[in-house]
Amino acid sequence: MATETSLGMDLDDPVTQHMRTECARLPVHLTAAEALAAIRENPPAGRVVYFYVVDEEDRLLGVVPTRRLLMSALDRKVGEMMIHPATCIPSTATVFDACEFFILYRLLAFPVVDAENRLLGVVDVELYTDELADLDRREASDDLFQLIGVKLQASQQESSFAGFQNRFPWLIANIAGGIMAAVLSGFFQAELEKVVALALFIPVVLALAESVSIQSVSLSLQRLHGRQPTLEAIFRKLQVEGGTGLFLGIASAACIAATAMVWLGQWKVALCLFGGISGGVTFAAVIGALIPNVLRYLQREPQVASGPIALAATDMMTLTMYFLLARWLFA
Known part of the structure; x- marks a missing residue:
């Protein structure tokens, strides 16, 4: 059954249709000082909650929360401070699957990766809060009937x-x-x-x-x-x-x-x-x-x-x- 929200989002939609492709990437070999300098030179678009650590082929290796990056020693490698493995949403997931990730893990954003673990984008919780509230009202009523x-x-x-x-x-x-x-x-x-x-x-x-x-x-x-x-x-x-x-x-x-x-x-x-x-x-x-x-x-x-x-x-x-x-x- 395809369930559509008041904003036109369908629970069966691929999550890739609703992700942000612009996300904060950090090469694994950088130090904290180099990472901060790179961020100042090229500020990431939108609100940044997590930085995603990638290798030369853009494969996701881990996640660095913003606070951890700011508080780490300047000579510390990004690869040493990252959280590994990262909790990812596969590109084959639906909007419904992504909502379950937010409920289960209670994080503010999730990276979306393909079958080879390459970082495709980010799903942010703000994209779903209004839709989830609307779905909760609609589905509760619909299932009851x-x-x-x-x-x-x-x-x-x-x-x-x-x-x-x-x-x-x-x-x-x-x-x-x-x-x-x-x-x-x-x-x-x-x-x-x-x-x-x-x-x-x-x-x-x-x-x-x-x-x-x-x-x-x-x-x-x-x-x-x-x-x-x-x-x-x-x-x-x-x-x-x-x-x-x-x-x-x-x-x-x-x-x-x-x-x-x-x-x-x-x-x-x-x-x-x-x-x-x-x-x-x-x-x-x-x-x-x-x-x-x-x-x-x-x-x-x-x-x-x-x-x-x-x-x-x-x-x-x-x-x-x-x-x-x-x-x-x-x-």
């Missing part, structure tokens, strides 16, 4: 029928999920009639799983902005999210099962709740992370489709595990 199957632009339609056309198709996933949930309940009607308490806890079992599923979808969408996932990255993410879901499921299930035990005094109901919630929440975390990543990997838009599909799949699997465990326990 898209998780429930609505695009923010579509939600602002003045025509009632146009709004219906844009919003109804993705509700079909929820309708299908609800119908299948009713069918599932019919298959396990004997268990529900035998132990009415099982039906009492269905809302909380589904609510916990759905909440975790939407959390996983939301986190995955945030990480996918401007990125194309690999199969290895997807598998690794599913492992982490599955572990997180398991911990969340056990903690939530323990609370609900303890409540059921104190309230009803039926250990089989408590065990059924513990197993159903633990399994349902674990599956919800995995499916919530899987669907956005798979859709993006297949070159499809994950923002609108992920939420409804994840919720429907979560409801189906959670109820199936809950009812199967009940059938086994109360056989």
